[in-house]
Each structure stands twice: as structure tokens, then as C-alpha cells.
Amino acid sequence: MLDREILLLDVVDGLPQGEAMDINHMLSERGVDVTIRGSNDYSDMEGSDVVVVVAGSGRKPGMTRMDLLKINAGIVKSVVSNIAKFAPDSIIIPVTNPLDPMVYITHKVSGFERNRVFGMGGMLDASRFRQFIHEATGHSRNSIRAMVIGEHGEHMLPLTRYSSVSGIPLCSFVPQPKLDAMVKNTREVALKVIQTKGATVHAPGNAIASMIEAVVKDQKQLIPVSTYLDGEYGYHDLVLGVPAVIGRRGVESIMDLDLNDSERRTMDAAAESVRTAVASLDI
Ligand SMILES: NC(=O)C1=CN([C@@H]2O[C@H](COP(=O)(O)OP(=O)(O)OC[C@H]3O[C@@H](n4cnc5c(N)ncnc54)[C@H](O)[C@@H]3O)[C@@H](O)[C@H]2O)C=CC1
Numbered sequence: 001m002l003d004r005e006i007l008l009l010d011v012v013d014g015l016p017q018g019e020a021m022d023i024n025h026m027l028s029e030r031g032v033d034v035t036i037r038g039s040n041d042y043s044d045m046e047g048s049d050v051v052v053v054v055a056g057s058g059r060k061p062g063m064t065r066m067d068l069l070k071i072n073a074g075i076v077k078s079v080v081s082n083i084a085k086f087a088p089d090s091i092i093i094p095v096t097n098p099l100d101p102m103v104y105i106t107h108k109v110s111g112f113e114r115n116r117v118f119g120m121g122g123m124l125d126a127s128r129f130r131q132f133i134h135e136a137t138g139h140s141r142n143s144i145r146a147m148v149i150g151e152h153g154e155h156m157l158p159l160t161r162y163s164s165v166s167g168i169p170l171c172s173f174v175p176q177p178k179l180d181a182m183v184k185n186t187r188e189v190a191l192k193v194i195q196t197k198g199a200t201v202h203a204p205g206n207a208i209a210s211m212i213e214a215v216v217k218d219q220k221q222l223i224p225v226s227t228y229l230d231g232e233y234g235y236h237d238l239v240l241g242v243p244a245v246i247g248r249r250g251v252e253s254i255m256d257l258d259l260n261d262s263e264r265r266t267m268d269a270a271a272e273s274v275r276t277a278v279a280s281l282d283i
Pocket residue numbers: 009010011012015054055056057058059068072075078079094095096097098099120121124152199200201204
């Protein structure tokens with residue numbers, strides 16, 4: 001595939017082709033020389049540098065991400081087998097939920113080195129945490145840095161100690177009850193969006209785009225991503241969200257943060273949740 005080409009691939013005949021035409025018309029008006037193509041044929045992805053996997057069902061109001069485990073595991077396995085066949089040198093960014101088990105499947109089924117498989121979840125969670133910090137403090141979004149690790153699910157870990165406004169740690173000027181409310185809202189807000197409009201769209205799209213940009217432009221950005229751990233944070237053979245430096249080679253390094261007892265308990269609960277889910281699958 002040419003550098004400035006994006007392929008949309010879906011099982012539904014006509015859907016990616018229609019989306020491609022629509023997006024090309026928009027890009028034409030904006031003078032952007034990137035070509036979008038739609039296809040139902042996996043062989044069209046040959047030569048792709050980065051492949052984003054969003055295939056699968058989304059959760060409906062009342063569902064947790066983990067409720068999608070069985071149905072999406074089969075879909076992701078088949079999609080990833082095709083990626084390994086037709087784009088063996090690519091970087092894969094899984095997005096399908098439940099994210100962390102899907103990243104684990106992707107890593108195992110593709111056989112790709114762990115740096116070439118990392119999921120989008122933490123960056124979206126951090127954008128939500130950032131918005132709650134903005135709403136609670138009134139400070140410019142530009143001055144806010146937020147970090148969210150753990151599971152992209154019930155055991156998400158918004159790290160108040162590692163989040164800041166203009167370099168000043170959040171916990172040094174926001175009272176604990178307010179911090180607790182921000183953490184709770186960050187964990188729960190996706191469901192509120194789904195209850196009101198059916199799916200989360202713009203914020204996930206933006207997070208995916210930023211992650212691709214970090215790879216393509218070799219930005220070495222520190223981003224929370226869902227990645228395979230081999231000893232980091234004390235976990236082996238497990239996928240969880242952690243801060244990582246993202247560049248041309250994908251995950252170029254993982255930052256092993258020092259966690260306090262309470263943070264460690266949430267991280268352990270996240271690890272247990274993902275491990276149990278993965279153990280229930282036939283990979
Ligand atoms: N990790 C994250 O932060 C986020 C994850 N998600 C997850 O991403 C997934 C997709 O969500 P949406 O785009 O809202 O759903 P959607 O229903 O709009 O799109 C999913 C697409 O997957 C296609 N598909 C199904 N099986 C396929 C296969 N075998 N091969 C190729 N395509 C196939 C469907 O035809 C459909 O067009 C869901 O699991 C959702 O929960 C969504 C937003 C954020």
C-alpha cells in the first residue's frame with residue numbers, strides 16, 4: 001500500500017466502499033492528498049504499515065466490555081490470522097473490546113513481537129480523565145496531563161499522583177473527595193455516552209489517530225497503551241494498560257511506574273480480571 005493510502009476493510013459488502021467515497025469527498029474539499037479505499041478482500045491490505053482492528057460488536061447499554069468476550073474473540077482471531085498472512089510486517093493496534101484480552105489474542109495469534117502489538121484504551125481513558133480535571137479545576141485543557149493505566153474496563157486505574165496541571169501534581173491542590181469523583185467518572189463515562197448516543201465515536205477516533213501519528217512520525221510519545229507484559233509491574237504473560245514510548249518500532253520501551261498500595265490493589269484486580277478472561281478462551 002502507498003504511504004498516503006488508507007484501506008477500510010469490512011465484511012459488509014459496500015459499507016467500506018461507501019465510507020471511502022464519502023471520506024474522499026471530504027478530503028478533496030480540504031485539499032488533503034491521502035486516498036481512502038474500501039474493500040472486503042483481505043489481500044488488499046498487503047504492504048500495510050499499521051493495521052487498526054475495530055471489527056466486532058460494541059457494548060449495548062447495561063453491558064460491560066467483558067460481556068463481549070466470547071463473540072469478539074472469534075472475530076478478532078480470524079481478522080488477525082489474515083493480518084499475519086497479508087501484512088506480516090505491520091504494527092497492529094487492536095481496539096475491539098474487551099480490549100486487553102483482544103490484545104493478548106492478537107499478540108498470540110499473529111506471532112508478532114510484542115512491540116508490534118499494542119491496544120488503544122488508556123489514551124482514550126486519559127482524554128476523559130483530562131476532561132474531568134478541566135471541568136473540576138477550570139484550568140486550560142492544554143495545561144493538563146493525565147495518566148490512566150490498568151484494564152480498559154472495570155479495573156481502570158486513573159493515576160491522580162501522576163496527573164498534573166502545568167506540572168503541579170493534581171493531588172497537591174484538588175481535595176481527595178473531588179479526586180475520587182473524577183476517578184469514578186472516568187471509569188463510568190463511556191457507558192453514559194453509549195446510553196445516550198449508542199456508541200463512543202469521536203474521542204476513540206482521535207485517540208487511534210494520535211497513536212498512528214506517533215508511529216508514522218516516530219514521535220517517541222509517552223502514551224498509555226495496552227501491551228504484553230514480560231516482567232514489567234511484576235506480571236508475566238499478561239496484557240494490561242501501561243505507559244509506553246511509542247515510535248516507528250511501536251512500543252519502544254515501557255515505563256514501570258512506582259505504585260502505592262492502593263494503586264497496586266487496583267492493578268492486581270485488573271490483572272486478575274484479564275487473566276481470568278484469557279483463561280476462559282481457546283487461543
Ligand atoms: N478500545 C476502545 O477504547 C474502544 C473500543 N471500541 C470497540 O470497538 C469495537 C467496534 O466498535 P464500533 O466501531 O462502535 O462498532 P461498529 O458496529 O460501528 O463497527 C464494527 C464493524 O466491524 C465489522 N465486522 C464484524 N465482523 C468483522 C470481521 N470478521 N471482519 C471485518 N469486519 C468485521 C462490522 O461489519 C462493523 O462494520 C467494539 O468492540 C467496541 O466496543 C469502541 C470504542 C473505543
